[in-house]
Every structure is written in C-alpha cells, then in structure tokens.
Amino acid sequence: MIRSKCSCHHHLLVLVMVVLWISPRYASAEDEHAKDFYIIYLGDRPDNTEETIKTHINLLSSLNISQEEAKERKVYSYTKAFNAFAAKLSPHEAKKMMEMEEVVSVSRNQYRKLHTTKSWDFVGLPLTAKRHLKAERDVIIGVLDTGITPDSESFLDHGLGPPPAKWKGSCGPYKNFTGCNNKIIGAKYFKHDGNVPAGEVRSPIDIDGHGTHTSSTVAGVLVANASLYGIANGTARGAVPSARLAMYKVCWARSGCADMDILAGFEAAIHDGVEIISISIGGPIADYSSDSISVGSFHAMRKGILTVASAGNDGPSSGTVTNHEPWILTVAASGIDRTFKSKIDLGNGKSFSGMGISMFSPKAKSYPLVSGVDAAKNTDDKYLARYCFSDSLDRKKVKGKVMVCRMGGGGVESTIKSYGGAGAIIVSDQYLDNAQIFMAPATSVNSSVGDIIYRYINSTRSASAVIQKTRQVTIPAPFVASFSSRGPNPGSIRLLKPDIAAPGIDILAAFTLKRSLTGLDGDTQFSKFTILSGTSMACPHVAGVAAYVKSFHPDWTPAAIKSAIITSGNSRQVLVKLKAEKAVIIYLFVTQQNR
Ligand SMILES: *[C@@H]1O[C@H](CO)[C@@H](O)[C@H](O)[C@H]1NC(C)=O
Ligand SMILES: *[C@@H]1O[C@H](CO)[C@@H](O)[C@H](O)[C@H]1NC(C)=O
Ligand SMILES: *[C@@H]1O[C@H](CO)[C@@H](O)[C@H](O)[C@H]1NC(C)=O
Ligand SMILES: *[C@@H]1O[C@H](CO)[C@@H](O)[C@H](O)[C@H]1NC(C)=O
Ligand SMILES: *[C@@H]1O[C@H](CO)[C@@H](O)[C@H](O)[C@H]1NC(C)=O
Ligand SMILES: *[C@@H]1O[C@H](CO)[C@@H](O)[C@H](O)[C@H]1NC(C)=O
Numbered sequence: 001m002i003r004s005k006c007s008c009h010h011h012l013l014v015l016v017m018v019v020l021w022i023s024p025r026y027a028s029a030e031d032e033h034a035k036d037f038y039i040i041y042l043g044d045r046p047d048n049t050e051e052t053i054k055t056h057i058n059l060l061s062s063l064n065i066s067q068e069e070a071k072e073r074k075v076y077s078y079t080k081a082f083n084a085f086a087a088k089l090s091p092h093e094a095k096k097m098m099e100m101e102e103v104v105s106v107s108r109n110q111y112r113k114l115h116t117t118k119s120w121d122f123v124g125l126p127l128t129a130k131r132h133l134k135a136e137r138d139v140i141i142g143v144l145d146t147g148i149t150p151d152s153e154s155f156l157d158h159g160l161g162p163p164p165a166k167w168k169g170s171c172g173p174y175k176n177f178t179g180c181n182n183k184i185i186g187a188k189y190f191k192h193d194g195n196v197p198a199g200e201v202r203s204p205i206d207i208d209g210h211g212t213h214t215s216s217t218v219a220g221v222l223v224a225n226a227s228l229y230g231i232a233n234g235t236a237r238g239a240v241p242s243a244r245l246a247m248y249k250v251c252w253a254r255s256g257c258a259d260m261d262i263l264a265g266f267e268a269a270i271h272d273g274v275e276i277i278s279i280s281i282g283g284p285i286a287d288y289s290s291d292s293i294s295v296g297s298f299h300a301m302r303k304g305i306l307t308v309a310s311a312g313n314d315g316p317s318s319g320t321v322t323n324h325e326p327w328i329l330t331v332a333a334s335g336i337d338r339t340f341k342s343k344i345d346l347g348n349g350k351s352f353s354g355m356g357i358s359m360f361s362p363k364a365k366s367y368p369l370v371s372g373v374d375a376a377k378n379t380d381d382k383y384l385a386r387y388c389f390s391d392s393l394d395r396k397k398v399k400g401k402v403m404v405c406r407m408g409g410g411g412v413e414s415t416i417k418s419y420g421g422a423g424a425i426i427v428s429d430q431y432l433d434n435a436q437i438f439m440a441p442a443t444s445v446n447s448s449v450g451d452i453i454y455r456y457i458n459s460t461r462s463a464s465a466v467i468q469k470t471r472q473v474t475i476p477a478p479f480v481a482s483f484s485s486r487g488p489n490p491g492s493i494r495l496l497k498p499d500i501a502a503p504g505i506d507i508l509a510a511f512t513l514k515r516s517l518t519g520l521d522g523d524t525q526f527s528k529f530t531i532l533s534g535t536s537m538a539c540p541h542v543a544g545v546a547a548y549v550k551s552f553h554p555d556w557t558p559a560a561i562k563s564a565i566i567t568s569g570n571s572r573q574v575l576v577k578l579k580a581e582k583a584v585i586i587y588l589f590v591t592q593q594n595r
Pocket of ligand 5: 352447449
C-alpha cells in the first residue's frame with residue numbers, strides 16, 4: 001500500500017523530513033555489541049523435530065554460552081517445512097555462526113513493509129465466468145499479512161461446507177477475534193520479538209485494514225452495493241468466492257513485518273496445507289538464501305505451493321523489483337479504466353481537475369485562496385510554510401481558507417483541518433495516477449496546474465476557490481502504475497521480473513472499522529470497504545487467478561500454473577486459455593518495464 005508519498009528529490013526537503021519524521025527511538029546510534037535477532041538457516045526440513053531443536057541449542061551453545069542461556073536466546077525453531085532457527089546474537093556471534101559448516105546462511109532479522117467491484121470485470125473474469133465450484137471449494141489460499149476482519153461481509157460462509165479433509169490448520173480461540181468459519185478456515189499470528197505495539201492485540205485481528213483488503217480481493221464472497229461512501233459502488237467480490245482463506249498475521253501496525261515472523265508464517269502455511277500463498281510484503285533487496293520470503297517461498301514451491309508476491313512500490317526507478325526469485329510469481333501494478341477526481345473552481349472562472357478522493361461537499365460557494373508561504377508565521381518560516389507544515393503556519397491566516405501547499409509529506413489536510421481551514425490544494429511533483437483518500441476537503445494537482453494557481457493568487461487581492469466533492473471518471477487503460485517497482489531484476493539480471501501486472505490502482509475491497517480511512521489525526525471517516533493502491537492490491541488479483549486455475553487443474557505444479565498465467569502473453573495482454581475448458585479467457589497485463 002502506498003502511504004504518504006514524499007518528494008525526495010530536494011536534498012533540503014529530505015533534511016526537513018528527516019527531522020520531522022524520525023523519532024528519537026530510531027535515531028539512537030547502533031551499539032556495536034548490541035544483540036539483535038538473527039535467522040540461522042540450515043536447509044531442508046529435518047526428519048526428527050526433537051533432535052533438530054536440540055541441534056539448534058547445541059549450535060548456539062558452541063558460541064560459548066550455557067544451555068540455559070541458549071534456550072533463552074532462541075525465539076523460534078523452524079522444523080516443519082525447513083530447518084532454521086531465530087535467536088538473539090551479537091554481530092560477532094552471528095559471524096562465528098556463519099563459519100559453522102552446517103549453516104547455510106545467517107541473516108539479521110529485518111522489518112519489511114506492506115507494499116473489487118470493477119477490476120474483475122476489467123481483467124475479464126466476469127461474475128458469469130465458468131466455474132468449477134466443487135473444486136474451488138477445496139482450494140485453500142494462505143495470506144501472510146496484517147490479519148483479517150472476521151466480521152466482514154466479504155468473509156461470510158453461506159453455502160460452504162466444512163473445510164476440506166486435508167486441512168491441518170487451526171484458529172484460536174483468540175481475544176478480540178470472533179473466530180473462524182467455513183470461509184476463514186485458519187488464522188494465526190506471529191510476533192516473537194515480544195513487543196506488541198500500542199493499539200494492537202495478540203490475535204489475528206486486522207487493525208490496519210491491509211490484510212482484510214488483500215484477503216477479500218483473493219477470495220471474498222459477493223457483497224452487493226459495496227462502496228466507499230457511495231463511490232466505486234458495485235458488487236465486491238474476490239477471484240474465487242468459494243475458495244477458503246487462512247490468515248497468517250505477520251505484520252503489525254507500526255512495527256512492520258519481521259523476517260522471523262514471516263518465516264514462521266510460511267512454515268505454518270506449508271504445514272497446514274494451503275495451496276496458494278499470497279504475500280503483499282517486501283523489503284530490502286537481499287540474496288536468495290538470506291531473504292525470508294525467498295526461503296519461505298522456496299520451501300513452499302518444493303511442497304507444490306505457489307507463492308504470489310508483490311513486486312514493490314519503489315518505481316519508477318529501475319532495478320527496484322523485490323520478491324524476484326524465480327520460484328515466485330512476481331506481480332506489478334497496473335491501472336484500470338476508472339479514477340477519482342475533484343473539480344477545483346477558481347474565482348476567475350477557470351476550473352481544473354485534481355486527483356484524489358475527498359468525500360466532502362463544500363458548504364460555501366467559494367473560500368479565500370491562500371498559498372502556504374503567505375500564511376507563514378514569520379519570515380523565517382516561509383520555506384517550510386510552502387509545504388504547510390503545522391509549525392510554520394499561522395493558524396489565523398489558515399482559518400476559513402483554501403490553502404495551496406507543496407507536497408512535502410502525507411497528511412497536510414489534517415493540519416489544515418485542525419487549523420480551521422476550508423481545504424487544501426496539494427501541488428505534487430509525483431505522477432498522479434492513484435487516488436489518495438483525504439480526511440478533509442483536499443485534492444492533488446501537478447506542478448503545471450499548481451503554477452497557474454500560484455500565478456492567479458499573485459494576480460489578485462481576492463483570490464478564491466472551492467474544491468468539489470470527488471467524482472468517478474473513466475480513463476484509458478491499462479497502464480503501468482508509476483509507483484510499481486521496475487526491472488531489471490537485481491537478483492538475476494537475465495531473469496525477467498516482474499512476471500506480470502494486475503490491477504493495483506484504486507481498488508475497492510473490504511476494510512476494517514478499527515482504523516479510520518487515512519489513519520491521520522482527526523479523521524472521522526470509517527468504512528467497511530475502501531480504495532487502496534499498490535502492488536499489494538495487484539498481488540491478490542493474481543493469487544486469485546492462480547487459485548482459479550488450480551480449481552480446474554488441481555494437479556498442476558506451481559510452475560505449470562505460473563507458466564499458464566505468464567507465458568501466453570503479448571505486449572498488451574496475457575491470455576490464459578484453460579485448454580480443457582475453452583470458455584474461460586482471462587486477460588491480465590504484461591509489464592513493459594524490463595526494456
Ligand atoms: C568462554 O567463556 C568463558 C567465561 O565466560 C571465558 O572465560 C572464555 O574465555 C570463553 N572462551 C572463548 C573461546 O570465548
Ligand atoms: C480488545 O478487546 C478489549 C476488551 O473487549 C477492548 O477493550 C479493546 O479495545 C480491543 N482491542 C482492539 C484492538 O480491538
Ligand atoms: C447502497 O449503498 C448506499 C451507500 O452506502 C446506500 O445509500 C443505499 O441505500 C444502498 N442501496 C441499497 C439498495 O442497499
Ligand atoms: C452506483 O450508484 C449509482 C448512483 O446511485 C447508480 O446509478 C449506479 O447504477 C450504481 N452502479 C452500480 C454498478 O451499482
Ligand atoms: C497536469 O494536469 C492537467 C489537469 O489534470 C493535465 O491536463 C496536464 O496534462 C498535466 N500536466 C502534466 C505535465 O502532467
Ligand atoms: C508570486 O509572488 C511572489 C512574491 O510576491 C513571488 O515570489 C512568486 O514567485 C510569485 N509566484 C508566481 C507563480 O508568479
């Protein structure tokens with residue numbers, strides 16, 4: 001998911017943001033001798049679990065620490081799907097561990113980030129598509145994410161029988177989690193650094209919304225009249241509404257997704273018997289044997305489970321694709337033929353259209369229009385006031401005004417609202433191809449429109465403007481999202497990645513009521529469905545298609561499913577023709593990013 005987008009081209013601006021965003025907690029210098037969590041990977045799944053756990057302790061003890069301390073330092077032994085363990089080590093101990101013969105890799109536990117209605121019709125998987133319902137009910141999709149919202153209508157289990165007999169997973173009971181049903185047949189959480197962040201609970205409940213959104217995109221049931229405050233309305237559904245879901249919560253609000261928890265999620269999913277794994281998480285580019293998603297998905301593949309993963313949101317710079325291992329199906333994001341725009345009416349009669357979702361109807365016909373610089377507290381504050389940073393603005397000069405602000409980070413409209421402003425026009429130098437949701441009247445414009453607005457302000461003593469409520473607009477599609485991470489593949493330059501693109505811009509899917517739509521201070525908007533953008537949203541589209549293919553060909557290997565999806569493409573579209581059942585044609589979009 002794309003959260004606040006920053007304009008990172010200006011060095012000065014970067015400095016400003018570092019000061020504003022980095023809390024002292026992160027700023028403390030790293031102590032050379034400080035211990036950290038490391039993952040020690042030893043290879044294939046062992047035959048004897050108990051013996052292996054002993055081996056883990058013995059390996060740790062060989063660092064000249066007592067058995068008791070070794071037991072204390074170890075946080076995970078992975079034995080069900082592969083052989084590894086996680087433990088607290090000093091950098092020196094980690095190095096010594098790496099020198100041991102039985103050790104394949106040692107990697108420091110890092111934190112990774114989280115990278116509808118209409119999109120299914122757009123890609124050509126209509127409601128009326130031929131289905132193999134009996135087999136679809138037997139397909140189990142594991143989602144590694146922020147948790148799930150069991151009370152969401154998207155996860156009702158009407159008409160579904162008990163889980164397939166092969167299922168070995170489980171589900172609580174957990175506090176704050178109403179429990180599983182025949183749709184969500186498994187739910188687990190993994191949090192082993194011990195610190196559950198404020199607002200979180202030890203349960204697979206989703207208080208972020210991301211995991212609910214991705215899960216409902218893969219396999220949500222039909223929900224009629226779903227919308228975000230009436231926009232993007234229609235019937236929400238996943239690719240395979242009859243398939244089963246298992247949630248492995250490995251990401252936590254604020255603290256992110258720890259490698260050792262991701263590995264534990266993979267281990268559980270493989271052991272429980274999922275058939276497809278959807279993971280919309282990515283992080284620093286690492287090598288094959290030390291990346292948790294790489295190792296987890298490799299062992300999944302060996303068990304016949306296909307992992308579908310998001311390519312990352314670090315585009316459009318080249319060489320930014322993550323989750324690029326050959327055994328992963330790596331998904332980029334493309335746009336569909338719908339976007340969300342707000343009209344800006346200036347006092348001089350001119351109108352422009354801004355990008356983003358603002359569900360507020362203006363109360364007045366127009367408001368005084370002021371640029372951030374002109375609302376600065378002091379002369380010294382003028383530079384920062386361009387970006388409407390809260391400390392630089394004079395509250396009195398903002399009250400009742402529509403402000404024009406340069407994009408300097410997320411949440412400007414929250415500041416403007418808290419100062420009593422009437423709205424914010426945000427001048428962005430980013431590609432404006434996805435609609436951000438605002439918690440107050442606001443919209444984004446590009447710098448050419450921004451310049452016109454600034455010139456208008458300069459040209460008169462009584463500039464005014466109004467931002468209209470957002471409307472849905474039809475646009476040409478498909479196109480590759482600006483933010484979607486690009487090839488070439490940093491892991492293996494000769495291997496084409498991403499593999500495919502799927503809708504990842506402005507996707508409507510289920511959400512949690514435990515978090516406001518923007519998560520910003522003062523946001524009072526809550527909705528059971530919301531619109532999100534990112535390769536995170538594209539990934540479950542392809543995971544769903546993979547499950548759909550699996551429902552027709554339960555015996556196909558991960559490679560066969562992957563091949564069916566990606567190899568039959570031309571430069572614009574991929575055709576998945578399921579040979580036995582000619583009725584079904586699915587269109588997805590091949591990326592043109594690797595040129
Ligand atoms: C092992 O630990 C003991 C006591 O903590 C210490 O005296 C000894 O030098 C250590 N040996 C090595 C090889 O580090
Ligand atoms: C968890 O449940 C407790 C007790 O019912 C409640 O006070 C708390 O707000 C809940 N937390 C979340 C995140 O839902
Ligand atoms: C559909 O949803 C909208 C907005 O949530 C609501 O106003 C309307 O009554 C709903 N219509 C039906 C038929 O449920
Ligand atoms: C969405 O809502 C509008 C206005 O209420 C209605 O005209 C339209 O038919 C709805 N579209 C869908 C797909 O339900
Ligand atoms: C800026 O936005 C306007 C209005 O949406 C559009 O017509 C124009 O082409 C855009 N300019 C650039 C350089 O993208
Ligand atoms: C508007 O006027 C200010 C000085 O009053 C000047 O610094 C700024 O460049 C002008 N902006 C435009 C777009 O003309």
